[in-house]
Amino acid sequence: MALVRIEPNDRVFIAGKTGSGKTVLAKELLTPYPYVVVLDNKGRFNWPGAGLVTKLDLLPKAAQKYNHIVFRPNPLLEADAAAFKEEMDAFFWWVYYRQNCILYIDEASQPGVIDSFHIPAGLNVIYKRGRELNIGCWASSQEPVNVHNTLMSQADHFFAFITQMQSHRDKMAGYMGDPVKYTIPRNYKFFYFHPATMDEAEMMEPLQI
DSSP: OOOOOOOTTOEEEEEOOTTSSHHHHHHHHHTTSSOEEEEETTSOOOOTTSEEEOSGGGHHHHHHHOSEEEEOOOGGGGGSHHHHHHHHHHHHHHHHHHOSEEEEEEOOOBTTTBSSSOOOHHHHHHHHHGGGGTEEEEEEESOGGGSOHHHHHTOSEEEEOOOSSHHHHHHHHHHHOHHHHHOOOOTTOEEEEOTTTOSSOEEEOOOOO
């Protein structure tokens, strides 16, 4: 089976442990889209040709020069929880007002900022109102059990690589069906699920890594 076309304003969720293939898949799928903004929480999303931005106030200038932007927050800010949360929310509001782009969050579990109990106001608005502004929302995580339900309940497409714990597989199975719960994809294989056209997830051929 081939993947269902991902529209520019769709919502996508990708789960899998480190090294399972999440980032490779995301880059492969995102590259054809003209305007993409990546939130690189881990500081390891290296995308040739994309503009790397480390300061929030430089985003508008980068958007004039690059179609693909990687925003990598200053890790030192994480020591100041309030300042880090403020910067993250300001970033999401910038994406919201920019419109006509795809936001990709490379690790959507950030304790106290984006987790099962917290979602920044700007990100919540993107998920709830961004479709009409042609904003796509993609998120990935090693720990789906710690991801806010908004990021998953709104998803149009799900991808599940191998995850470390049964609790993570259980949560993904709640959205994708029992195959994800009982079968572990190995060697860069992954499950894919499109709720609008499929009854449950199907195993896909491995990525070429």
